[in-house]
Amino acid sequence: MTTPPGSSRRSSHAEAILGPELSARLPQTKVLLVGAGGIGCELLKNIVLAGFGHITLLDLDTIDLSNLNRQFLFRKKDVKQSKALVAAKTASAFNPNVRITPIHGNIKEPQFDISWFKQYDIVLNALDNLEARRHVNKMCLAAGVPLVESGTAGYLGQVQPIVKDRAECFDCVPKSTPKTFPVCTIRSTPSQPIHCIVWAKSYLLPQLFGEDEDAGGELDEAEKQGENAQEIATLRKEAVAFKAVRAALRAPAEMTSSDAAKIVFAKVFRSDIENLLSMADMWRSREPPTPLDFDAIRNGTFVAKKSHQPNGNGTAVNGANGAAPKAPGSAATEQLLNGASSRTTSAASLKDQRTLSLVDNLELFVASVNRLAARIRSGKEEAISFDKDDDDTLDFVTASANLRSTAYGIITKSRWEVKEMAGNIIPAIATTNAIISGLIVLQAFHLLRKSYNSLRNVHVQFRPSMPLSAIKISLPNDSCGVCRDNFAEILCDPARVTLGEVIDGILGDGEGEGAGTGKRDVSVYEDKRVLSDPDWDDNLDRTLESLNVTRGKFLSIVDDDGELETIQLGIGILPPNHSVDEPPYILPTPLPQPKRKVKPRLLEKTPPPPPTGTKRSAPDDDDVPSAKRSKNNGVLQVDKSFSPSKRRKLEEDGLIMIDLADSNLDDADIIVID
Numbered sequence: 043m044t045t046p047p048g049s050s051r052r053s054s055h056a057e058a059i060l061g062p063e064l065s066a067r068l069p070q071t072k073v074l075l076v077g078a079g080g081i082g083c084e085l086l087k088n089i090v091l092a093g094f095g096h097i098t099l100l101d102l103d104t105i106d107l108s109n110l111n112r113q114f115l116f117r118k119k120d121v122k123q124s125k126a127l128v129a130a131k132t133a134s135a136f137n138p139n140v141r142i143t144p145i146h147g148n149i150k151e152p153q154f155d156i157s158w159f160k161q162y163d164i165v166l167n168a169l170d171n172l173e174a175r176r177h178v179n180k181m182c183l184a185a186g187v188p189l190v191e192s193g194t195a196g197y198l199g200q201v202q203p204i205v206k207d208r209a210e211c212f213d214c215v216p217k218s219t220p221k222t223f224p225v226c227t228i229r230s231t232p233s234q235p236i237h238c239i240v241w242a243k244s245y246l247l248p249q250l251f252g253e254d255e256d257a258g259g260e261l262d263e264a265e266k267q268g269e270n271a272q273e274i275a276t277l278r279k280e281a282v283a284f285k286a287v288r289a290a291l292r293a294p295a296e297m298t299s300s301d302a303a304k305i306v307f308a309k310v311f312r313s314d315i316e317n318l319l320s321m322a323d324m325w326r327s328r329e330p331p332t333p334l335d336f337d338a339i340r341n342g343t344f345v346a347k348k349s350h351q352p353n354g355n356g357t358a359v360n361g362a363n364g365a366a367p368k369a370p371g372s373a374a375t376e377q378l379l380n381g382a383s384s385r386t387t388s389a390a391s392l393k394d395q396r397t398l399s400l401v402d403n404l405e406l407f408v409a410s411v412n413r414l415a416a417r418i419r420s421g422k423e424e425a426i427s428f429d430k431d432d433d434d435t436l437d438f439v440t441a442s443a444n445l446r447s448t449a450y451g452i453i454t455k456s457r458w459e460v461k462e463m464a465g466n467i468i469p470a471i472a473t474t475n476a477i478i479s480g481l482i483v484l485q486a487f488h489l490l491r492k493s494y495n496s497l498r499n500v501h502v503q504f505r506p507s508m509p510l511s512a513i514k515i516s517l518p519n520d521s522c523g524v525c526r527d528n529f530a531e532i533l534c535d536p537a538r539v540t541l542g543e544v545i546d547g548i549l550g551d552g553e554g555e556g557a558g559t560g561k562r563d564v565s566v567y568e569d570k571r572v573l574s575d576p577d578w579d580d581n582l583d584r585t586l587e588s589l590n591v592t593r594g595k596f597l598s599i600v601d602d603d604g605e606l607e608t609i610q611l612g613i614g615i616l617p618p619n620h621s622v623d624e625p626p627y628i629l630p631t632p633l634p635q636p637k638r639k640v641k642p643r644l645l646e647k648t649p650p651p652p653p654t655g656t657k658r659s660a661p662d663d664d665d666v667p668s669a670k671r672s673k674n675n676g677v678l679q680v681d682k683s684f685s686p687s688k689r690r691k692l693e694e695d696g697l698i699m700i701d702l703a704d705s706n707l708d709d710a711d712i713i714v715i716d
């Protein structure tokens with residue numbers, strides 16, 4: 043093999059550090075890097091310079107202006123371009139001997155199935171959300187590919203090497219769930235700015251500009267469940283009123299848009315609050331809110347009650363404290379009211395940090411409602427949801443939250459603070475990303491060398507005496523609902539193969555190598571859906587496609603006696619040369635051989651790692667009863683009594699479980715902050 047010119051000098055340092063064996067292997071090593079954001083850009087640079095020869099870089103997003111302060115592979119001219127494509131192009135120039143294949147896509151798409159993952163020697167995660175991290179974790183376990191997982195949050199960071207059966211997987215330690223608030227706090231009795239921000243972002247914005255959802259069915263159901271009849275009647279009234287408001291926002295020219303904003307205002311800041319006030323019980327032990335008056339605020343005669351919370355600086359807060367409101371039309375207000383384009387300068391971002399007066403908030407509310415309504419009316423968008431980088435939605439949430447805060451005597455927040463709170467933003471620090479990216483590469487080297495004893499969970503922590511901690515990796519958690527399963531892949535044509543054929547084929551006859559398997563009582567799930575169980579075989583003759591079990595999904599085959607490991611069967615596609623005369627599936631060889639389940643060990647003795655970007659919490663081996671089921675349209679739904687893994691899956695879908703013992707809520711109806 044000829045050495046490309048310059049390559050020996052280029053790689054001599056890496057060779058000295060890595061040793062001849064690993065440095066000779068790197069050019070042939072195939073690595074998948076998922077995410078080309080803060081960590082991903084740093085990491086791509088590192089692995090290109092280290093000499094990894096074949097890199098696939100995947101990201102679903104395009105470059106945003108706000109990425110440029112830390113994602114150094116991007117320049118201003120690249121804004122709105124694909125992150126994967128631009129990062130690959132920039133980094134390719136750092137080492138001409140490296141082939142980078144960019145993919146602009148979501149790692150959860152079905153074509154990225156087990157077979158696809160199997161082509162890689164190692165996977166590196168540089169993601170920013172639990173859902174995608176869990177997905178890659180599972181795919182790597184299924185494909186038998188080692189993974190390095192990572193995350194940063196401000197000055198904190200974490201790197202975790204994962205290899206099946208030798209180290210904890212991403213899901214071995216339960217993650218803390220997002221902060222949640224009871225619905226009644228959000229809808230009726232807010233007491234903190236965040237309650238009003240959540241209301242504006244997750245309730246009001248979707249009600250006005252989200253998809254048209256019929257709340258009727260939900261309320262009928264709540265009524266059947268015997269929930270508070272008076273509250274349901276109020277919610278029904280509210281739903282009808284919202285329909286009228288939505289119509290006004292969508293009405294063409296005959297009504298001026300300022301009228302539409304006024305109608306919204308009158309409903310949500312006046313009549314809804316008056317309705318709530320009529321429920322006297324609610325206000326026996328709390329301060330009642332004050333309905334707002336559009337015209338009085340505009341002409342400066344509205345007197346709001348004093349806010350009952352001091353703000354961080356101990357200063358008085360805007361017009362809500364009864365002080366004469368600041369006249370609208372100041373340069374800063376103008377800039378805010380005009381929306382998007384004017385806000386890209388640093389001067390503008392400083393203005394974002396100032397406190398808005400009550401009248402400023404009112405004008406910002408009118409302006410942002412008008413802008414959002416115009417977008418809907420233009421027909422380009424059917425629905426608008428909150429995006430911290432979408433100025434119209436951020437203005438709307440800022441103004442609405444502050445107006446609501448005023449009504450409830452809560453301190454208001456600047457646009458900048460609202461952005462941080464509504465977007466759940468922890469400032470990203472380029473240096474932390476750089477440190478973490480370096481540590482990822484070191485763990486990747488250990489994995490490639492199979493030096494499993496050298497693997498470490500590394501934390502960058504806020505402790506000057508020990509900024510880095512490297513903890514020996516723990517063995518997998520015996521009760522992990524993900525990595526303790528037995529993974530396999532079936533290649534098939536879902537339109538032709540039946541569920542029964544798949545189950546019989548996978549369980550085999552229990553002879554020889556498959557002694558632990560054979561025909562036995564099993565339940566089969568796809569995600570949360572139960573497709574069959576020993577007493578229910580209606581679906582066995584149906585094709586996988588008709589059951590919506592297609593490429594990239596998993597069938598979970600659960601031993602009914604609970605003695606053998608669960609088989610997680612990934613669905614892949616048949617090779618192109620597979621003859622139609624052959625059976626429409628290819629079973630894995632050997633067949634999966636689930637082991638006897640290990641009785642869960644007692645709680646791990648190792649202390650929980652410090653909190654980081656991946657938000658670990660202490661192990662929790664609570665034994666929860668197994669899923670109860672109820673039939674529904676030929677498919678069984680798992681009900682709310684759940685195993686830990688099921689519970690996590692439900693939570694992943696945005697359903698947050700509250701332990702009733704931990705809360706005073708009668709219902710588990712809550713809003714999730716994402």
Ligand SMILES: Nc1ncnc2c1ncn2[C@@H]1O[C@H](COP(=O)(O)OP(=O)(O)OP(=O)(O)O)[C@@H](O)[C@H]1O
Nearest residue numbers: 077078079080101102103147148149168169170174
């Ligand atoms: N399912 C997914 N498939 C592919 N890429 C993903 C997926 N989920 C997240 N990502 C990518 O992971 C990257 C994470 O990077 P980072 O945490 O720096 O976020 P960012 O979006 O660049 O920055 P910020 O969120 O602070 O604006 C992002 O580029 C994002 O597009």
Ligand SMILES: [Zn+2]
Nearest residue numbers: 211214522525
């Ligand atoms: Zn695990």
